[in-house]
Amino acid sequence: MKLFLLVAVASAAVARPQYGYSPPATYRPAPAYAPAPSYRPAPSYQAPAKYDFEWGVRDSYSANHFGHNEDRDGYNTQGSYYVQLPDGRLQKVTYYVNGDSGYVAEVSYEGQAQYPAYHAAPSYSPAPTYTPAPVYG
Template sequence: MAFKAILLSALVAVVLSEHRPGYSYPVPRYPPPRPSYGRPAPSYSAPAPAPSYTAPAPRPAYGPQKPQGPAQYDFNWVVKDDYSGNDYGHQESRDGYNTKGSYYVVLPDGRLQQVTYYVNGDSGYVAEVTYEGEAQYPAYKPAPAPSYKPAPAPSYRPAPLYGPAPSYGPAQYDFNWVVKDDYSGNDYGHQESRDGYNTKGSYYVVLPDGRLQKVTYYVNGDSGYVAEVTYEGEAQYPAYKPAPAPSYKPAPSPSYRPAPLYGPAPSYY
């Protein structure tokens, strides 16, 4: 009896399990999001500052140059010293574009070499070289053949007595030269004379400020070089003119344009 009750309970359980209701969950469906378009905010950067230029310094104004006349000068100087054997000189004169002159020198062989030259306008340097006298050369004497002899026995003698040194005549000369060129403004010269141990002379130059500077000097025996410097005239200086002050203009103020206006953003569905 109990067995039948157990079997009946199992059958009921099987039937109930076969008729259990089934539940299914719906799959959720989401529509795609609607696109949203917004107007981008415009970004503006400040314009670059306008370049600033400084006005160039004005060019200095130079006045017209003063016309200069043709160059004119004349100089002559001579050197003759019997002690050293020097004997030469130079002479030249100029008048505008024409120049002529000559210089000479006594050569070691005894001849007198003289150069005479001139320049006339565009002729160029034209020179003529002449010689006076006949060259003198000492007769050639071959050196004697060396003879070898035994050295003599040394003999000691008293120191020799030397006579007085030879005396030479006193030096004598005189020279003078001058340069004066109006084109370049050069104006100077030199003069000197000597008689034995006494020398005197002077030289001068026109300074840029218009004054004449002169140096007078002398040497008398053992007096040494004694000079005196003098000036003639008054210094002239051009009036000072300061340069004009530069004028600067302010840079123009920058101009800005209004921001552009955009229409409403399109709407998309």
């Protein structure tokens, strides 16, 4: 009986179906990419920076007026930026940096501050009253 049981377990293990199907491997060569053509030499980051830019926004609907400009040549930088303040003045900051001197800024204001009178609307209004119509009858 033990022998029969041993033979039955062994034959079940050998006859066990194999799960999982894998398709046969197909040959796919790796794509060959040509290097991108170079139109100009790579930039050298050893040279000092040199640039200038300017931008500004003037929106009459929202009364926004602000902007910035800057020029840089090596370690010498100069520029300014400005913003329209809520009180109506234009705040302008002019700055420069010369080598290791650090950031030197001068702040100026154009125009007069205006504070219009503010009248707060009542925050509570009573509910309308209801007058019932007369009943006849």
